[in-house]
Amino acid sequence: APEPVAAPQPTGGKALAKPPVRKLAKDMGIDLAEVAATGPGGSVTREDLHAFAAARTEQAAPAAAE
Amino acid sequence: MANDASTVFDVVILGGGSGGYAAALRASQLGLDVALIEKDKVGGTCLHNGCIPTKALLHAGEIADQARESAQFGINATFEGVDIAGVHKYKDGVISGLYKGLQGLIALRKITYVAGAGRLTSPTTVEVNGERYEGRHIILATGSVPKSLPGLEIDGDRVITSDHALVLDRIPKSAVVLGGGVIGVEFASAWKSFGVDVTIVEALPHLVPVEDENSSKLLERAFRKRGIKFELGSRFSGVEYTQDGIRVSLENGKQVEAELLLVAVGRGPVSQGLGYEEAGVAMDRGYILVDEYMQTSVPTISAVGDLVPTLQLAHVGFAEGILVAERLAGLRPVPIDYDGVPRVTYCHPEVASVGITEEKAKELYGADKVVTLKYNLGGNGKSKILKTQGEIKLVQVRDGAVVGVHMVGDRMGEQVGEAQLIYNWEALPSEVAQLVHAHPTQNEALGEAHLALAGKPLHAHD
């Protein structure tokens, strides 16, 4: 089996994700650094983003109901 | 007093150009009831008097140039001249094929197509031929027309605009092109290929002055080689008729004589006398002001395309039209990043870019934070095969994403798609560099540029 290799690490303190996922995060107004990453090499996946967004709206919902 | 059309539409769209028809197609696709009002031909400027016919002329010019230069490639062919009637036939064939296709698309989707000139009569109604069309929402998409300068009269014969130039039934011996922007340099290029003696007059210091200065300089060098003359930083002061042509005078005292003058100093919005102001739509110098969702100051009215003060490009019209349609259908579209819209000037050689210029990057990020790289097409096999020259220039935020891609060279306009993904997805040079590009393509040059910017040049010096 291949050794696990680090995917190319974006420099400049950016969290790790494939370019289109980074764009999606931006469109969704999400800071990648806050998202729990489950992808290969510790990268954030689309699913991670959607899970994060869902959790965020759940948190926001009761507050809005007050 | 107008008759009421029986239904209330979800959207009434005024103008069937790139912006209007894209909105109509997308809205109807999303289940909205759409009326599309067009006084002339659906497809608008782009299809009938803009993008498409100019590119057909430019391609005919390419064919002419290649016939002239065929011996360089070992092909014996004799160039005998341009058959302008044949060029128009070819051009019109392209237009009519696409026009038929577009009409077919409109017919297939549930769109009420209204032929006639419309006028906004309230925030929710447009009147056409004495009939009133009511919509829960109105989209204004009446586009633009050529502008001139104060005191410079277009006669349609010796002093013309792009509209006339596209149907000109002869090849002039010589021409002055006033304006070195996209439209001006495209006509200059096509005409030169047709054998016209061309001089461009541009008030700003460069051709295609909104491009990165490097691209402008490369284009100027290429045009100079082609024998296209230009007067940069030269303001027009007047034009007189001569025996069989015109004489253009510049503020610097120079004069240029030619058979005709093409005025390509920009296009202005079609917004006068259409009831926009009366409905309370906020405007600025004829342009309709919109927010990032293309909504005007009147909540039931949106505007798209050349009518609003964003980039005057067909695909910007498409994007804006789609965005409004999606918003009205209750989707949550993402605002357009205009810097991320690809720009192509289809002259020979082509100029293409996406993202921001080096100058703007330095303003935004500070001069010390901006890194640039130039890759010369001289190292690119396919470009050598095509015998084209040029460069790719990348602008990067130090240790960060590529924020500008600027390209010059024949066919380089086709590279703008990959550049568009790189810019909009904020890719790092190393992420592009990791993917070795196809050999031998021009596309490879984009890969090489990113290899070099990532610190690992392959077919380039360190």
Place this chain on the structure above:
Amino acid sequence: MANDASTVFDVVILGGGSGGYAAALRASQLGLDVALIEKDKVGGTCLHNGCIPTKALLHAGEIADQARESAQFGINATFEGVDIAGVHKYKDGVISGLYKGLQGLIALRKITYVAGAGRLTSPTTVEVNGERYEGRHIILATGSVPKSLPGLEIDGDRVITSDHALVLDRIPKSAVVLGGGVIGVEFASAWKSFGVDVTIVEALPHLVPVEDENSSKLLERAFRKRGIKFELGSRFSGVEYTQDGIRVSLENGKQVEAELLLVAVGRGPVSQGLGYEEAGVAMDRGYILVDEYMQTSVPTISAVGDLVPTLQLAHVGFAEGILVAERLAGLRPVPIDYDGVPRVTYCHPEVASVGITEEKAKELYGADKVVTLKYNLGGNGKSKILKTQGEIKLVQVRDGAVVGVHMVGDRMGEQVGEAQLIYNWEALPSEVAQLVHAHPTQNEALGEAHLALAGKPLHAHD
């Protein structure tokens, strides 16, 4: 007994083709001491007998076709024939320019260039001209040569390979091309443009049989229109000399006569008699076996390029060479995803792809999980302007990423860069669709295809 060269190199590279020289450039860039051994000319097959000369012939063919068809564009030009000496001069000019550039790059980097035929004499030494070059590591990059079929003798005159075809000093009246893969169809295309009567014989049921079947079918249709004949699913059984040419017999009983036979049935590795087996390097049918880091069974020996059983493409050689260099320099490169390598066949029309075929996607993901979409270039303005036809086919995993992009059409090879990013970055159709592409480009067709796959077709039917 060989003399010892005084130094021990970090890397000794045997073969200066795409794979070898890329490894040398990258290794020296990373500070390694490199010896590069080449018996002929640096640049190898690709530069001297492969990619570059074939594309020059194809471009000369394009110039010829355009001169022939110029009237369709309103240009009066007469095609008078192909000056084959002129074609070679042009082709050789392109090669020598790039060759000079490459030699310059090698000279600038700290690379010890050794001219001569080398032989592996131990896991860490190569012998050349009686001199021994020792390296902590060896990279084998001796490339490939044309193969033939059992009993089919290449005489270099009437029965030739691509090597001979590239220097042929005449335009044959007719030719049989044995093999409908990339090299076969490229020669068939160029020759047809030069006026040769061409018949392709292919044992498999399709031209370019490793491409998605849709691409093969579109190419076959286009070739049929061009008058290129082909016998598919037809196995070669023999060739005889005739009065002034050859007669090819097929297993199905058919016979084809022509002036010459081009054998393009594939290329085999150059690995015999070079000491590879003796050094203990594991091989399979002449190919050197490597792991995903290009390491052979002998830890000090790596191999790259056509010598290993991966895609025989120049840019694969580059990628593999770079990968080894980076590994040897202590970096941690990522293995190559060969499905993500772009493939272009530069015939007229071009065929280009990246990712996997529909068939393979169905195998991998299950037939019900695979979605495909075809966008016809008939709806694409720029393709209409070029008068080219074709399609873009996308293969998507349902609700997931685009895993295959397959394109046919003139110049569509240049679209493979954007497709490469889409595949390798696992983009969703909607993510590409969000970015409205430049109008009117061929690139736009890629955008339209993704718009349609994302459920929001613009210039296409629902």
